[in-house]
Amino acid sequence: MANTGETRRETDEFERLRERVTLADDDREAISVVAPFTGEQVGTIPAGTEADVADAVERARAAGERWAERSPEQRAAVFEAFHELVLDRQAELLDVIQTETGKSRLHAFEEILDVASTAQYYAERGPGLLAPSRREGAIPLATRAEEHHHPVGVVGIISPWNYPLALSISDAIPALLAGNGVVFKPDEHTSFIALKALELLVEAGLPEGLCQIVTGRGDEVGPPLIDRVDYLTFTGSTETGRAVAEQAGRNLIDCSLELGGKNPMLILDDADIDQAVRGAVNGSFTNAGQLCLAAERIYVHETVAEAFTERFVAATEDLSLGVGDDWDIDVGSLVSADHLAKVEAHVEDAREAGATVLAGGEARPDVGPYVYEPTVLTDVPESADCCREETFGPVVSIYEVSSTEEAIEKANDTEYGLNASVFTGDGERGRAVARRIEAGTVGVNDAYAASYGSIDAPMGGRKQSGVGRRHGSGGLLKYTESQTIAEQRTGPMAPPASLPNDWYARLMTGFLRVLKRLP
Incomplete structure (x- = not known):
């Protein structure tokens, strides 16, 4: 990858991948992408704007509405196929990771392991976690309670440069499986690996348009993204994480933040x-x-x-x-x-x-x-x-x-x-x-x-290292809105018209004492 011929091949590949960037129009400043191995430019990405973000979220939302109509099992099949593609095409992914980050091949391989394992885990466990589940009702036998999980809508993912495949796609997999659309804002140093992974996701069966990628500088693309999505996942510095959390709080959207550490x-x-x-x-x-x-x-x-x-x-x-x-x-x-x-x-x-x-x-x-x-x-x-x-x-x-x-x-x-x-x-x-x-x-x-x-x-930080968790059941269900549906089989839970209120209170007090004694 360090010689001129290999650099030229990477540049050609990056120019092809660049076509997957979401742009509202074609007039954009070009940001240089430099290969750490050589210090040479290997490609450019467009400096995205607020208009590009708005267009990307709109497209992802429209595609997400159709995607959410599929069963969790149908959605999971895409990630089973993606798991195999990641393993089969790992050499292509490793080349892009190394070109953009400069890390060793073995350390780049950790990202392959992470993405493939995450895809397999959620493909296997996701449908069961998303299935409606019975909950204990207010009154045994008389109340039937269920918990359902619905997609939040569009998930925004702002990912860092150090693990650009793992910390973008591994967060996107549960978000997509939950039935959401996704808009990525990858770091400007490492946008091409996200574009390459998106190409493999589409090859695995992910609908076109469901995932959108807006490239550019964080201070220009990040804030308009947070203003438009329904959930935000961010990995980066504690300083930036505080600003992200503040904006998410003003918008009353939930967020997951993995931040700094010592x-x-x-x-x-x-x-x-x-x-x-x-x-x-x-x-x-x-x-x-x-x-x-x-x-x-x-x-x-x-x-x-x-x-x-x-x-x-x-x-x-x-x-x-x-x-x-x-x-x-x-x-x-x-x-x-x-x-x-x-x-x-x-x-x-x-x-x-x-x-x-x-x-x-x-x-x-x-x-x-x-x-x-x-x-x-x-x-x-x-x-x-x-x-x-x-x-x-x-x-x-x-x-x-x-x-x-x-x-x-x-x-x-x-x-x-x-x-x-x-x-x-x-x-x-x-x-x-x-x-x-x-x-x-x-x-x-x-x-x-x-x-x-x-x-x-679950994986995540305490104190100033972040909020929220990735992995496990919580890493999937955080991308959903939970809904409780309760059916009262004996009619409304209210005092019968013929029963005085004080008698109703005595009746319910006795009922609660009986419940306490039941196994």
């Missing part, structure tokens, strides 16, 4: 050190640290700190850096020059504040224009930016602690609460510690993949 990893005194090192490498440097769930703070017990640190630094220095589609590359590129500058600034600030760099700490332009070495810091003072702010790069800090209590206290000493992990030789102990950590997901003897990959369980 995720801790705890290495307890009984941890298997080799296992902990593997987990720390994976948790800190997957996608060059550009992962919302990545570990940025490691709290290691003093009795194992020396052994862990020595092996972790050695494993970090052994990682291979590279750009391209070689499966043997361990760590790829950062996404842009601006992001590289932020990572460099965090490390330099830590150095100046007195931190020690144990591994890495330098940009590698000899490998790629935005490549930065996996970096391990220690002695990081509270005053350093990277102590509390999210770096979102291949940088992790080690802190020695004297007890499990101290580790838990320091892990919770943050405004964020997205993900955490605990390494220990005792699973029961690990789960007990995990319950005390203020994070939406906590892995025991795993950094993030086990908890995120458990799609039947």
